Amino acid sequence: MKNETRIWLVIFVFFAGFLAWRVGDAGASRQYVRELDGRVAPATLGDLVAGTAQFSFSRTVGVWVAAALTLGIFSFLYRDNAFYKLAESVLVGVSAAYWMVVAYWDVLIPNLFGKLWPSWVQSWAIPGLSPQHDEFWYAYFVPLGLGVMLLWRLSPRGGWIGVWPLAFTIGATAGLRLVGYFQADFLGQIRNGIVSLAIFKDSHFEWERSIENVVLVTGTLACLSYFFFSFEHKGALGRISRVGVWVLMITFGAGFGYTVMGRIALLAGRLEFLFDDWLWLIDQNHTRIWQ
């Protein structure tokens, strides 16, 4: 047996013993629910006192599956392995299925079939839907037709029919995004960059805001000069573009810092789940009703 395998075996045995102790002694990972008006929700201390809290086998299994998948994903940090692959595949499969079901019930049914055949949809899917047609309801035959044409891509013949709705989608999206970016980013950012360099309030000079605006304007101009390639970056232009590089570097550094913060928050979230819901080492929200 290799030395590395021996170390991992000891760690696994130790952790399995710890897990058995937590489950056996403290009852870790057990989930309790209460039912009210046909809806099931996590039980609270009040439910325990009222005697309405019930042990939930399915939710307890859910916690164990979630913990196993979390550890499976974490195991990639050591090296690629079968547990990681399994967890990754489960995530991809479940996400795809979930998206499909949600798109069917939240979009296709109410927004397409519900518009074209409202009384039929009302009779079997959405009782709250109005059985009346909208004013221009027949316009919804266009997206229906485009959708059917898109599915033609799956057919061995006439695949070109699926290209037309794709062209429509790409063209419409490009047009939509062009307007959005032009208004909010191009024109809007130029407008935001035109600021007063010396700010006075009640005839008092405001140092802090003035310096802020000077940094904003000079930083923007320096960065723009770095991307100005019509002249060689020599002399004054070279020096200004060098300042632009520094400003860009500081921006990237700030972006990196924010990314690190985000990733640590995600790690903390998963560890909280493992320590709280699974192992019962902590009780962050003081919601545990069985100790």
Place this chain on the structure above:
Amino acid sequence: MRFNWDNIDRRWIFLMMLITVAGPIIWQLAFPEIPTPYARAVFDAIEDLKPGDKVLVAFDYDPASEAELGPMATDFVHHCCEKKVKMYFVSLWPVGPVMVQDAIRNIIEADYPQMVYGQDYVNLGYKSGYEGVIKVIVTDLRSLYPTDTRGNSIDQLPMCRDVKNIQSMKLIVDVSAGYAGAKEWVQYAAVPYADKMKLVSGSTGVQSPQLFPYLPDQMAGLLGGIKGAAEYEMLVNERYSGPTPAPKYQEALRRMGPQLFAHLLMIGLIIAGNVIYFTQRRREGRSR
């Protein structure tokens, strides 16, 4: 695994990070926050609302970002409940309505049972189409949302009867994990209808640097990652939660403990990396 200062196995760093983040969670270390002007602007935007004002709350995130965005979503809903505004929940992400349902169960139903579904809050759910959804609902909400997530016609919900489009909202509150999210709300709602709609957002750390240029003209306030959430949480708790806020309203502040120690480790690693690099270079220079 090898341990060599010149070429440390990266798994040692992962282990150090795990211990550094796990420690403050187990010992539940938290530190006070000083709110930045951006977090204060978000707080003020909601604070300026009057009881009964309409607020569109967009939960554009999923469980993958829950650890980062969940606390600020909780604080937004908590604050809106305290202000007694009418909340219209929507989502541009398929799993968003589940996050909304969680917030409704954990905050509104638990702590504000007097609030009535359909009169004080409604979950309109998810629609596909990304920015296309925003583009439609700024002029016509009803064509895209004929029903809520419970299958009720929005004509039957008292708080939706007089809402033609989202221009009647006093404020848009967006919790954003990426595309589609805060950027699209700026581009298709806050900027084209700047005289009618005001937007505040809470976003992931990764997305925040892209959104800062929109402040303050195109976006009234921004919570950047868990740090922004902690600052905002402190402001909301100071005003509404009394001396001992419920633990669920301190989630963001709690997550700042691991942040502090993890960042100290990162800074230490960057310094150590540079020291090792320059030491190595000097050694190589001598050996030539």
